[in-house]
Amino acid sequence: MTQETLQQQQQQQVLTVRGVNLTVEGGRQILHNVHLTAKSGSMLAVMGPSGSGKTSLMNLICGRRPPSSTMDGEILLNNRKVTSRMRKSFGYVTQEDVFFSQLTLKQTLWFFSQVKLPSSMTAKDKEKRVNEVVExxxxxxxxxxKIGGMSDQGLSGGEKKRANIACELLRNPKVLLLDEPTSGLDSSLALKLMEILGRWVVEQSSIVVTSIHQPSSQTFHEFHELLLLADGQIAYSGRRELMVEYFEGIGVPFHKHWNAADFMLEVVKESSQHKAHILENGRQFAERAKQEQQQLASASASQVHLNLSYQADAGSRQNGLAGLDEGSVRIRFTSPDFSPQAAAAKLQDDSEGVHLVHEVSWWTQFLALSYRGFLVSREAILSVQVLVQTAFVAFIVSVLWFQVAKTENNIADFISAIFFLTSYVTFAPFFEAIMTFYADLAIVRHERKSGMYRIGAYYLAKMVVEIPLLLVVPIFIIAPAYWCVGFADFGAFAAFLVVITLNSLASQGIGIVFSLLSTNPRTNMTFAFIYMIFCFLTGGFFTKSIPFWFDWAKYLSYIRYCYHFGLIIILERTDDFRCGEPSLYAVCNRNSTAGNSTAPLTIPGSVILELQPDTILPVWANIIVTVCMFFAFRLLGYVILRFCRKV
Ligand SMILES: Nc1ncnc2c1ncn2[C@@H]1O[C@H](COP(=O)(O)OP(=O)(O)OP(=O)(O)O)[C@@H](O)[C@H]1O
Structure with missing residues (x-):
């Protein structure tokens, strides 16, 4: 055997699905004894009528099983059970094109190149790889x-599909699975796409398995192997060009004027008289396939042994390093006591020694997620709509409360301005987080199914990049409104601004927790709305007669702490209020009845504070609670994301 032949054999990858059965919750069996063998350099089409189990099979190969389902059978790559670690090196293009619609294609591909290509590659090499795939x-x-979505026009359907494939091709996966990549494309685009993949699979010696619904005659001819499913069972499996011969062989005649792909689908449709007969033959075929695969497995095991012995003999042994390159499977033996037998055993048993996955460091993931997070969040948090809304609120507050005269009559107005600003600035990020975080999660969940990055890197990146963005709205509202109303001096302004922005960040954290409460966004919104109303009503702004047994509830109102902080810091540093005539404040009446004409007829802010119906916590206590809320809810969000939602 020449070294070249040997290398070719070593590079040959074989993906095997052996006797797979899948039963979903409720006992319904979706796949029955399915077999499949796909080899590198070839394209295999999984075909069948709608509901025949194509997507379920692709999902299973990629390790995505429906919840509460049971599966038996085996999925092997080069005769070794495919582990979740090995699956990370697979590429899977799902039916849906799941992207952040606000990013451009370039930004999207940049992100994928960062999290999919190994950290050891230079930025220049990653860029080169992106350009190759784009070309x-x-x-x-x-x-x-822009990628675009439902409401904003962006890439066309075909471009989006190719973008989806491009993201997977970046790292030249040895196994690429595509679920209905041609859906929504016209026949010439579908053909073009399959021709591109056809060239790629040969060049890279990869395996392509694609489900396809109703290919045109030309597209059908791009495939080397076919697997036809009907009701989750094999109806045909083998070379494309042998399909007609096979069906004729089992007594199902092919009409010459038919497109072969249409014929295949037609013979297994519900109404077909041939269906039972075809499936019976399919079952016999499956049994034969099982035996053949088993024979192949034992033959390959001895081949592995042979390859290792060959390499060891070839001289690597002397320098204590022998490498077996079986496609992307690379094992390093660093001991000078290398033994081919031990190595063969290792290949059979230990997937940990196999470096199938390009490791990308946590730090690289974090940086890439931060940059993408910044681009996405900037659009959401600082959109034109948000800026217009902010400008409007700042304007209306400034006009309605413009330089409120410091008289007893205006005390309620003055306090309500503090209350309004506090609640508005905390209200907006709360609901914003609920709406946007849930939408983000759908994409994150999709990306994490292929193990693209760690959830901790995503969460921390999101927190870090959003904090500066979230400061913009409070600053743009508080800065003009504070001076237009004429609250107090600069010291009070700075302190109020710091605590109100901190509270707005805490509020976003609470919104994140609410968006994770359940998998139903409507339920989350309902809980959020209930909590927000609860905060307003129990915070002591509207009713002062909360039953004593319910008094504790006010401490759960997160708006209360920032509001009380604002009251203290502003009222203690603002000018005194002129007493009304008559006055409700004892301090005014005492001065006038004492006949002390030199005593000022004013009410200091501290007196107004003392007369507030609610218990006002000291400044430090309000700050501590706000800071604790900021950290606690963000931490709680992470815990739910990691352990409960399992995104
Ligand atoms: N989690 C699940 N629970 C219950 N039934 C399921 C589940 N997943 C899939 N099915 C059922 O299994 C069958 C096969 O579904 P699958 O999506 O694999 O079909 P398909 O061949 O890909 O169909 P299409 O071509 O329409 O995409 C369908 O009847 C579907 O309703």
Whole structure:
């Protein structure tokens, strides 16, 4: 055997699905004894009518099983059970194109290149790889186009599909699975896409398995192997060009004027008289396939042994380093006492020794997620709509409370201005977080299914980049409103601004926790709304006669702490209020009845504070509670995300 032949054999990858059964919750069996063998350099099409189990099979190969389902059978790569670690090196293009719609294609591909390509690659090499893939998939002209979504126009359906494939091709996966990559494309685009993949699979010696619904005749001819499913069972499995012969062989005649792909689908439709007969033959085929695969498995095991012996003999042993390159499977033996037998055993048993995954450091993930998070959050938190709304609120507050005269009559107005600003600034990020975080999670969940990054890196990046963005709205409202109302001096302004922005950040953290309460966004919104109303009503702003047994509830109102801080800091540093005539304040009446004409007829802020119906906690206590809320809710959000939602 020449070294070249040997290397080819070593590079040959074989993906095997052996006797797979899948039963979902309720006992319904979706897949029955399915077998599949796909080899590198070839494209295998999984076909079948709608509901025949194509997506379920692709999902299983990628380790995505429906919750509460049971599966038996085996999924192997080069005769070794595919582990979750090995799956990370697979590429999977799902039916849905799940992207952040606000990013351009270039930004999206940059992000994927950072989290999918190994940290050891230089930035230049990553950029080069992105350009190669962009060129391959003919996406150059739309690099600066936004991905787009339901409401904002961006990439076309075909471009989005190719973008989805581009993200997976970046690292040249040895196994690429595509679920209906041609859905929504016209037949010429579908053909073009399959031709591109056809060239790629040969060049890279990869395995492509793609489910496809109703390919045109030309697209159908791009595939080397076919697996036809009907009701989750095999109806045909084998070379594409042998399909017609097979069906004719089992007595199902092919009409010459038919497109072969249509014929295949037609013969297994519900109404077909041939269906039972075809499935019976399919079952026999499955049994034969099982035996053949088992024979192949034992043959390959001895081949592995042979390859190792060969490499060891070839001289590597002397320098204490022998490398077996079996496609992307690379094992390093650093001991001078290298033994091929031990190595073969290791290959069979220990997937930990196999470096199938490009490791990307936590730090690289964090940086890439931070930059993407910044781009995405900037659009959400500082959108034109938000800025217009902020400008409007700042304007209306400034006009309505403009330089409120410091008289007894205006004390309620003065306090209500503090209350309004506090509640508005904390209210907005709370609901904003609920609406946007849930939408983000759908994308994060999708990306994390292929193990792209760690949840901790995502969460911390989100927190870090959003904090500066979240400061903008409070500053743009408080800065003009504070001086227009004429609250107090600069010291009070600075302190109020710091605590109100801290409270607004805490409020976003609470919003994040609410967005994670359940998997139903509507339920989360209902809980959030209930809590917000609870905060307003129990905070002591509207009713002063809370029953004594319910008095504790006011401490759960997170708005209360910032509001009380504002009251103390502003009222203690503002000018005194002129007494009304008659006055409700004892301090005014005492001065006038004493006939002390030199005594000022004013009410100091401290007196107003003392007369507040609610217990006012000291400044330090309000600050401590606000700071604790800031950290506690963010931590709670992480714990729920990591351990309860398991995103
Ligand atoms: N988690 C699940 N619980 C219950 N039934 C399921 C589940 N997942 C899939 N099914 C059912 O299994 C069958 C196969 O579904 P699957 O999505 O794999 O079909 P498909 O061949 O990909 O269909 P299509 O071509 O329409 O995408 C369908 O009847 C579907 O309703």
């Amino acid at each position: 391959l998939l003919q996406l150059t002209k739309c690099l600066d186009t």
